Amino acid sequence: MPDPSVPVSSRASALDSLIERFREGKTAALARAVSLVEDERPGSQELLHAVLARGPRARRVGFTGPPGAGKSSLLAAVASVFRARSERLGVVAVDPTSPYSGGALLGDRIRMGDLATDPGIFIRSMASRGSLGGLATTTKEVLDLMDAFGFDRILVETVGVGQTELEITAAADTVVVVLVPESGDAIQAMKAGLMEIADVFIVNKADRPGAARLVKEIRQALHLRAGRALEDVPAHHGVDLGRAGREVGGTASSAADGTPSATAKPSGAPAKSSAAAAKPSAGEAPGPDASWDVPVLTTNALTGEGLPEVIEALDAHRAWIESSGELALRRRARTRARIHDVVDREIRRVAWGSVPVRERVEAGLDRIDAGEGTPYSVAREILGLLLR
Ligand SMILES: Nc1nc2c(ncn2[C@@H]2O[C@H](COP(=O)(O)OP(=O)(O)O)[C@@H](O)[C@H]2O)c(=O)[nH]1
Ligand SMILES: [Mg+2]
Structure with a gap:
């Protein structure tokens, strides 16, 4: 709602100057813009409209998994590698359980100490929506702001609580699911829908017992799923009804009550990338390499063991989504979901206001x-x- 105590003209000129400073790459303007969007203050939509015209460019990598799996540790380790390549990084942590504050990144000052003072990295922590989690529209808008600001890469951490975990597909181009031997078996991960969303699996804390067994189980579960999905795919690259149905279903359920249901595929979530799921749907030409085999890697985030393989997998996935057309599909699904979100939000505002x-x-x-x-x-x- 517009604040009647502020004259419209001065608000407009303040917004114009914010947009200008944002475009000039002033970090202070980014910080202000993020707050404006996060709090849904007047002008936030105009701001987003003004800066998003250029379209997305950043490489977005999401890390999700249960609390304590080592997501923050891994993110920090991965961030250091990309910083060493001189990439400029945006980091968003969405965690309802960790009281992140100011520059205290990701709950652990010591591991992130170097990064927290690095001017080439901008870090923001945000609340998730409600106790059940779920990525707020404003969180996705903050990612877009960071993208528009010109970061080469955006790293997102979401804690695995129900919907938040699955909704990372609506925010990231590459989804890394982090599990640990203690977090249960692959059947549980399968039930939680993680097989559908993972582009890369990491079994972290490989120094603990049970890591090798979990890797084996995840690989088996992925094969099982790929085999089953293959049965649904019609011959000769016909229309993939299973996939079309899922997409429509997800969108409809989220539009119906404004909140994505816990069981539905997240609205706009792109079809994922097992060999079968990546089969082209109606009207699409098959890409040069239409399949992606989800790697299952092991790491020790504390020693950096396995880190080079993680970086390699992230680079390979990037190359694959770009060459296969998958990136364009994911971005389109994301934009469609955003339009729905914004319309939903405005309808509510108009109605109940x-x-x-x-x-x-x-x-x-x-x-x-x-x-x-x-x-x-x-x-x-x-x-x-x-x-x-
Ligand atoms: N033994 C061991 N501990 C780890 C490893 N990775 C992270 N940790 C520890 O696990 C705890 C949780 O890590 P954190 O990165 O905060 O997990 P998050 O909740 O998933 O972000 C911290 O005490 C880390 O030091 C690992 O590979 N091996
Ligand atoms: Mg964390």
């Missing part, structure tokens, strides 16, 4: 109490008012 609507709700409640209506009759009346 309207005084006549709120009055109708109260009047409707009185009628329901008097036995003269139901929530449905009142809702119909309100919709009639809004759509008039």
Whole structure:
């Protein structure tokens, strides 16, 4: 809602100068822009519109997995490698359980100490939406801001609690799922939907017992899934109905109540990249290399063991999504989901911010109490008012 105490003209000129400083690459302007978007303050949509026109460029890598798996440690290790390549990095940590503050990155000052003072890296931690998690639209908008600001790469950490974990596909081009021997077996990971979202699996804490067994289980589960998915794929590159249905289903369920359901595939989540799932759908030419074999790697984030293989896998996945057309598909799905999100958010704002609507709700409640209506009759009346 516009703040009536601030004259519109001065707000507009403040926004213009923010946009200008943002475009000049001033980090302070990025920080202000992020706050503006995060708090959904007046001007945030104009700001996003102004800076996003250029389209996405950054390489977005998401790390997800259970708390304590070593996501932050791995992210820090990976970040150091990319910094050594002179890449400019944006980092977003979404964790409802860790009280991140100021420059205290990712819950561990010591490991990230060097990075926290590096001007080539911009770090922001954000809250997830509600106790069930889920990436807030504003979080995805912050990633877009970082992209527009010109970072070469954006690293995102989300803690694996239900929807947040799966929704990382809506934010990242490459999804790294981090598990540890203690986090359970591959069947659990399969049930949690992790096989669908992982582009790279990492079994971290390889120094602990059970790492090799977990790697083997994950590989078996991936094969199982690829085999099963293959049965759904019609011959001769026909229409992949299974995939089309999933996409429509996910979108419909998120549009219906404004919140993605816990069971649905995250809205806009691109079809994932096992050999079978990457089969081209209707109208697409098969890419030069239409399949991606999800690597299952082991690391020790504390010693850096396995890190070169992780970097290699990230680079290989990048090359694959670019050459196969998968990146374009993922970006398109992401943009579609964003349009839905913004429309949903605006409809809610318009509906529940309207005084006549709120009055109708109260009047409707009185009628329901008097036995003269139901929530449905009142809702119909309100919709009639809004759509008039
Ligand atoms: N033994 C061992 N400990 C690790 C490893 N990676 C991370 N840790 C430790 O596990 C704990 C959780 O790590 P953190 O990166 O904060 O996990 P996150 O919650 O997934 O971000 C920290 O105490 C780390 O030092 C590893 O490879 N081996
Ligand atoms: Mg962490």
